[in-house]
Amino acid sequence: MGERLAHRQADMVRSPLVAFICFLIAILEGFDLQVAGIAAPNLKADFSLDPAILGWFFSASTMGLLIGALAGGRLSDRLGRERILLWSVVAFGTASILTGLSQNPAMLIATRIATGLGLGGALPNLLAFTSDHAPPGRERRAVAWLYCGVPIGGAAVSLIGAALGTDWRTPFIIGGALPLLLAAILWRVMPPASAPMQLKDKPQGVADALFGGGRMTSTLLIWTSFFATLVILYLVLNWLPTLLTALGLDRRTTFLAQLAFNGGGLVLCAITAPLLDLRRGWLVALGAFTTIPLLLWYAPTINEAQTAILFAFLLGGAILLTQSYLYALAPRLYPVASRGTGVGASVAAGRIGSIAGPLLGATLVSAGGEMGTVLQAIIPVALAAGVAAILVSFRQLRS
8 A cells, every 4th residue: 555655646746747848848849840931041041942842841841740640649559658759759859950960952851751750749649648647627728738838839939040040950959959858857757668548448440449439520520620720820820921021011020920920829728728628618619710710801901010910919819729629629539548549640630731721822822812812712711620620519518
């Protein structure tokens, strides 16, 4: 009994520390997801990259992330969340450092693919692990608070990029060294040899995990919403600075708009997180999904700096809140034994949207679209995302 009590006390001390480290890893995920866009202008000049190679550089990590999310989620159900999370953090940290040391375009693309594999493996495991170990009845808010780290990371890399000027290598090295440090700490407080909770139940096959037990409709709906929201998020992340510049706004305003976008996400995600565990928590999502098309419809009227910054704050808050809600919702759709597989597939569906979003933006801009035209064109995508999310929320409530 004394030994059991000692283990329980150790777990009580360890759990908050592990949760905090997972939050820091989420910050570094947000950092690395946006570092390529910040580094691109200087990197392009350094290597004399043409648009096609630069496009591959942007797409490489996303392709890796898609594969990593599928593989990492599935492996975590078989080998344990802790082990796959650690391996993934080490992978994306090492690959990010190598990106900063790259000497040619081929190495840049290869290291970004490797970074994406690590990021993809880490993200579904952060979500599933946090949901697994949250206090009963507080699973959604725990995941939502974890997601708050992503906009913090995005804002941090914007500030670092502005401070370093033309130095594009240092942000990648910083974004790689810190994950390796956290992995070492995580190894101490959450050793991979510990018995993973989810292995108490026998893992299901992939088809059964995703579609068995009456989950087919819910899985397809959550995939649809993830895909559509990531189309919007990545179109805005990639094209908003360019579209604002085309309106005649200066570089300072576009930088502040990027910060405001992440700041809005952080503020709204943190404030609404406790509401997501309520039975009517879906009303938070309904509000966010309703706000997005209204803001997109308003976009053509923006013509001055203050309005653009406020618009970015509100749009970032609404879009990132929908992501927070979906990330909080997805783990609860699947039993513990197949949670990694389910969440990994949902993240992967979103990553397909993150590839499609910038391409859609490029098509609309090439057709001569200005900011208002481009943003209004994705209103149907926003409506589809909202309908799918609310429907899957109702299905979970009934079950």
